[in-house]
Amino acid sequence: MSLLLSVTTPLFGQDGSRKPTKQPRKESSNKRTEIDSENDADDPDLPGSRGLRINKEDYLRRRSEHIRILRGLDSIEELNLKNPRSLAIEEMQYQQRMMRQLDANNQWTVIESATEPGAWKELGPAPIPNGQTTRISTPVSGRVTTIAVHPANPDIVYVGTAQGGLYRSLNGGDSWRQLMDGAKSLAIGAIAISPSNTSTIWVGTGEASFSCSSFFGVGLYRIEDADTDSPKLYGPFNRDGNNNDIFSYRSIGEILVHPTDPNTIFVASASGIGGMGCEAPVGAPIRGLYRSTNAMSPNPKFSPVTISGVNDLSITDMIFEPQNPNKMVISVRGTSFEGGGIYKTNNAISPNPVFTRTLTLGANGTRVRASLSANKIGNTVTIYAATGESGTGACATYRQHGQLRVSTDAGETWSSPIGSANGFCGAQCGYDIAVAVAPDNANNVLLGGSANSICSGVLKRATNGSNFSASDVGLHADTHAIAFAPSNPSVVYTGNDGGVWRSADGGINWTSLNKSGFNATQFMSLALHPTDPNFTIGGTQDNGTQWLRPDGTFVRADFGDGGYAQIDQNAKDSTVVTMYHTYFNAPGAVVGFARVTHTGDAQDYGWEFFGCGGTPNGIGCYDSAVQFYAPMAIGPGNPNSLYFGTDRLYRSSDRGENMAIVSQQFLAGAAITAIGISPQNDKVRIVGLETGKVYRTMNGFPTLEDVTGPIPAYHISRAVIDPKDVNTAYVTLSGYGLASGQHIWKTSNLNAINPSWKPMGNGIPDAPVNAFVVDPANSYNLYAGTDIGVFISTDGGLTWVPFGSGLPVVAVFDMAIQNPARILRIATHGRGLWETSIALNNPPPPPPPPPVDNPINPTGLTAKAVSTTEVDLKWDDNSENETGFIIERCLGAGCSNFSMIAELGTNRTTYSDTGLALATTYSYRVKAFNGAGNSDYSNIATVTTASPPQTQFMLTATTQNASQIYLSWNIPSNNVLGFRIDRCVGAPCTNFTPLVVLGASVSTYIDSGLPSGVTHNYRITAITNNDTIVSNVASATTLANPGAPSNLVAEALSPSQIRLKWVDTSTNEIGFRVERCMGVGCENFTQIALVGTDTTEIIDIGLVANTTYNYRVLAFNGTGVSAYSNIATATTLFINGIPAAPSNLRLVFASSNRIDVAWDDNAENEMWFELVHQIRGERYGRVVYLSPNTTFFSTTGLNRLTTYYYRIRACNSNGCSPYSAEIPATTK
Incomplete structure (x- = not known):
């Protein structure tokens, strides 16, 4: 076996989204990542204190793409689907109504009591008490996107969240109430209070923050009596006068309500999933400014407002001049040549208002977002515009963006950028940008941006309109909203990635309002303790890894973003617990996980990071692909085996300290x-895999077999093996656009050469399934977490129905069962953790529409004992329409208490029942099933397993480890008085000596303290009243350390690569450890790789030219390590001159947002490539740095119908070649 460590991957650059295709992704997951040690130094999302550094823009893009896939957005765009999530929700709600009708007829039990199984309970965190906040730690929750304060009461406030819905407080944030749990979208983009009827509010769904985790919406909702005890929710409203859907799959950036006419409202429509490397779905409605003049009617209609020069562009913000709705200012996100900038009209209420662009934004082909805030004192109207324009000076050098301009003539003219605000929103101005001016003082301004860095800041304050300084103590990074209370400007609210805060002194000091009842945490995962019903850890977006402690309270256990989480299931208490979690993964920078073995270390700086970027453990830095949140899993054993996935599978038996490769790439x-x-x-x-491929091994063999079969080529979100049957497995799929029932696939013959996969999601609407669990108490009970809620099957997957009551329509990303307490706990992406109790036996679901006929029963069942522990069954399949067969078994002849032992696929006629007791009688029967029902049973077949060979009695010896051998035997008669064990050493040997004398009822013994690698022979004498009985001789050899590798040879292949080969002299290693040091005669060896058994060759890459390296290798297994091999030395090749220029640069593929190019590599000594693409007229192009030997690259996230010009050159430490000939490439 040859392990090739050298891979062709881009070093830095843009990447795109996987489409539902079986081709591998060529962008995001195989990209090495730019390291940036300066920018975003104080960003809580990035665990920088561990040295895990990544550029924040690249970080956000990779995270957004990962979540985009889980939410199914790739498939919506690729297949041009129309409103699939809304349709799925409508189907689920129809099922729920049907279940209630059945309940009325006593055919179904609807959950009514909060303590019944299926009644969902919200756990929180509400709040996270120790948030990742500035300078001091304050409570946090989750991302807040928009805030509206009552015009006459500063204590009435409405807060919108990213995926948690809309919250209301009537007491200044001391307590909260959720108002939109029943809505089809919980992604909130805008809130507006009707000035003439302040009990009516409008809520726009879809977050206009231009990251792929800022999800689309379904239009507008109207809430009447919003400030009373009985608010009423109406909507969604999303239709024009011709009944066309104009808002679904878009976001709402702002809503304005006429100050005296509640029927007239304006709506700013923007991209729902644009920016950061992805675009809105193909065929989504036209973006722009819309107006309704019958907003308070039962079905309000909206019509577009024409703006000259603006066509299908996002409106990110808009304001009325205070008390004058005719004068409106809007911001358009676009390039300078397609209409980007700030516009003003003086006749907004007229049928055809005229807009004039008063500030052009989007120079050099970039799209710039702007946020607006207005103040009117006397006749002077002051407007501030916070924009995503490039920074200047040092801020430009460090790619810190953001400018603030001011207009003192109601938006007619604009100032130059205000210097002290330069670069305020860093590298992500499309995501976090906010400005607010006090209603009573045009000089009191608050400006919100990114994390504190060279130029950017969480929140800045000025009292003279120009000199800004930080005002962010206790605030979380990434500000999205700032709102002064109109009736009391001393009261200000702000929202960011951590939740909502309030100031009572105009923004000087801040108090967290993240309290009980406010739950907006976006969980990615969870893991449960084996015995404690509360103990849970889970990764969250923006807010670290959370720990639900045994006392039921939450605490943040680690900083950074949180991904997958696992808990070793051997924990005996709630203190000595081994826990794992990931932060994020980026090839070439950070690939691995963090671990603690004691809960006292579950805090910032207490976790040890293993893998690339931390303590080396065998996980490669440059595997060709890894998910942003790379998957982990645990297996059986003590400690649990630990698995980690990149483009190959890693396994550890020592809590992650050594990860061996146990699969192919x-x-x-x-x-x-x-x-x-x-x-x-x-x-x-x-x-x-992300391509939809499925692989398996039944024996741990490191080359897994492709068993994909008919499973569609969609992102595989979960893979689960039945806890009671190794031959039954499930996989679930993300994405939309699948046929009915195809989001879950099941096989009951995983051990077959070609397992039979069948769709098993009947009843689940077309929505991503990202969480799945099999009830360990009853394998018929299955639970699926989808993008719209939780579903249950009580018949092994044949039918599914919505599960429980009280759960909002929210995406479920993970779930697990705490079996001793019989609790199902779920992790939602926006509403924290929820749980419900589950019964041992659930009521059956309503039957699906039946096929024409039940299957015909099988006949001719026979049972044959083929060993002491195995019975082979065979029968005749008489049906043409069965879905599969169910095998049942009971103990004894004539028994009647049959129970299912296996479910098989269609056309099966044999089954092997293993793991049985010797000399025991069993009875079997078989039936066929399909959607219509079950066939009659077959005949009953009875068989008795074989007895052991009839010797005096049978002794077996089994190796336990390097120092122990396990002996077992059967007791030969009823009158045994005791046993004597004799032993001799060596193979063969006859000089037995007594070892130990045991009592008459003993039938096992462990011989301990033995030398490793030595054969021991045993016999047992049974002592009776009349005689002695001597057993057979049984032998076993203790485990030995592996033999040392030999004949290690090192060969320089290039200026940056050395190939290593060695001879494997051992037969019992589980892997090899490769070590290296640099320099002639060096001795400071460090580990560079762990490779699997039988590997005899690797290539070490990324080396320094003309440099000598020494290598050595040892083998290891569960017993220990071998001696080292010989030391091999090689010197990398000398680079002579600059590399030859690449040639034949050519277009390979183009779509609406993607261009693929290829070229010929003519050099032998390049160290990297520089690929440049730009739009004609741009001052600077985008440079992508690629690793040597690369000949292909895919650029995504491009503009439609746009021509880009490409050129490439090769470089090394001596310089760069000339550029290749430039080629044009145009998107469609």
Whole structure:
């Protein structure tokens, strides 16, 4: 086996989104990542204190793409689907109504009591008490996107969240109430209070923050009596006069309500999933400014407002001149040549208002977002515009963006940028940008941006309109909203990625309002303790890894973003607990996980990071692909085996300290997205890829087999093996656009050469399934977490229905069962953790529409005992329409208490029942099933397993480890008085000596303290009243350390690569450790790789030219390590001159947002490539740095119908070649 460590991957650059295709991704998951040690130094999302550094813009883009796939957005865009999530929600709600009708007829039980199984309970965190906040730690929750304060009461405030819905407080944030749990979208983009009827508010869904985690919406909702005890929710409203949907799959950037006419409202429509490397779905409605003149009617209609020069562009913000709705100012996100900038009209209420662009934004082809705030004192109207324009000076050098301009003539003219605000929103001005001016003083201004860095800041304050300084103590990074109370400007609210805060002194000091009842945390994962019903950890977006402690309270256990989480299931208490979690993963920078073995270390700086970027443990830095949140799984054993996925599967038996490769590289550029390990047998494994491929091994063999079969080519989100049957497995799919029932696939013969996969999601609407669990108490009970809620099957997947009551329509990303307490706990992306109790036996779901006929029953069942522990069954399949067969078994002849032992696929006629007791009688029967029902049973077949050979009695010896051998035997008669064990050493040997004398009822013994690698022979004498009985001789050899590798040879292949080869002299290693040091005669060796068994060759890459390296290798297994091999030395090749220029640069593929190019590599000594693409007229192009030997690159996130010009050159430490000939490439 040859392990090639050299891979062709881009070093830095843009990447795009995976489409539902079986081709590997060529962008995001195989990209090495730019390291930036300066920018975003104080960003809480990035665990920088561990040295895990990544540029924040690249970080946000990679995270957004990961979540985009989980939410199914790729498939919506690729397949041009129309409102699939809304349709799925409507189907789920129809099912719920049907269940209630059945309940009225006593055919179904609807959950009414909060303590019944299926009644969902919100756990929180509400709040996270120790948030990742500035200078001091304050409570946090989750991302707040927009805030509206009552015009006459500063204590009445409405707060919109990213995926948690709309919250209201009537007491200044001391308590909160959720107002939109029943809405089809919980992504809130805008809130407006009707000035003439302040009990009516408008809520725009879809977050206009231009990241792929800022999700689209379904239009507008109207809430009447919003400030009373009985608010009424109406909507969504999203239709024009011709009944066309104009808002679904867009976001709402702002809503304005006429100050005296509640029927007239304006709506700013923007991209729902634009920016950061992705675009809105193809075919989504036209963006722009819309107006309704019958807003308070039961079905308000909206019509577009024409703005000259602006066509299908996002309106990110808009304001009325205070008390004058005819004068309106809006911001348009676009380039300078397509209409980007700030516009004003003086006749907004007229049928055809005329807008004039008064400030052009978007120079050099960039799209710039702007946020607006207005103040009117006397006749002077002051407007501030916070924009995403490039910074200047040092801020430009460090790519810090953001400018603030002011107009003192109601938006007719604009000032130059205000110097002290330069660069305030850093590298992500499309995501976090906010400005607010006090209603009573045009000089009191608050400006919100990114994390504190060279220029950017969480929140800045000026009292003279120009000199800004930080005012952010206790605030979380990434500000999205600032709102002064109109009736009391001393009261200010602000919202960011951590939640909502209030100031009572105009923005000087801040108090967290993240309290009980306000739950907006976006969980990615969870993991449960084996015995404690509360103990849970889970990764969250923006707010670290959370720990629900045994006392039921939350605390943040680690900083950074939180991804996957696992808890070792051998924990005996709630203190000595081994826990794992990931932060994020970026090839070439950070690939691995963090671990603690004691809860006292579960805090900032207490976790040890293992892998690339931390303590080396064998996980490669440059595997060709890895998910942003790379999957982890645990298997059986003590400690639990630990698995981690990149483009290959890693396994550890020592809590992650050494990760051995236990698979092939499945497909270059394609990352593992799901790992399933049998709880019964650690060698039974399945993995799913982002391409839709599924692989398995039944015996731990490191080359897994492709068993994809008919499963569609969608992102595999979960892979699960039945905890009671190693041959039954499930995979679930993300995305939209699948046929009915195809988001879940099941096989009951995973061990077959070609397992039979069948769709098993009947009843689940077309929505991503990102969480899945099999009830360990009853394998018929299955639970699925989808993008719209939780579903249950009580018949092994044949039918599904919505599960429980009280859960909002929210995306579920993970779920697990705490079996001792019988609790199902889920992690939602926007509403924190929820749980419900689950019964041992659930009521059956309503039957699906039946096929024409039930299947015909099988006949001719026979049972044959083929060993002491195995019975082979065979029957005749008489049906043409069965879905599969169910095998049932009971103990004894004539028994009647049959129970299911296996479910098989269609056309099966044999089954092997293993793991049985010797000399025991069993009875079997078989039936066929399909959607219509079950056939009659077959005949009953009875069989008795074989007895052991009839010797005096049978002794077996089994190796336990390097120093122990396990002996077992059967007791030969009823009158045994005791046993004597004799032993001799060596093979063969006859000089037995007594070892130990044991009592008459003993039938096992462990011989301990033995030398490793030595054969021991045993016999047992049974002592009776009349005689002695001597057993057979049984032998076993203790485990030995592996033999040392030999004949290590090092060969320089290039200026940056050395190939290592060695001879494997051992037969019992589980892997090899490769060590290296630099320099002639060096001795400071460090580990550079862990590779799997039988590996005899690797290539070490990324080396320094003309430099000598020494290498050595040792083998290891569960017993210990071998001696080192010989030391091999090689010197990398000398680079002579600059590399030859690449040639034949050519267009390979173009779509609406993607261009693929390829070229010929003519050099032998390049160290990197520089690929440049730009739009004609741009001052600077985008440079992408690529690793040597690369000949292809894909650029995504491009503008439609735009021509880009490409050129490329090769470089090394001596310089760069000339550029290739430039080529044009145009998107469609």
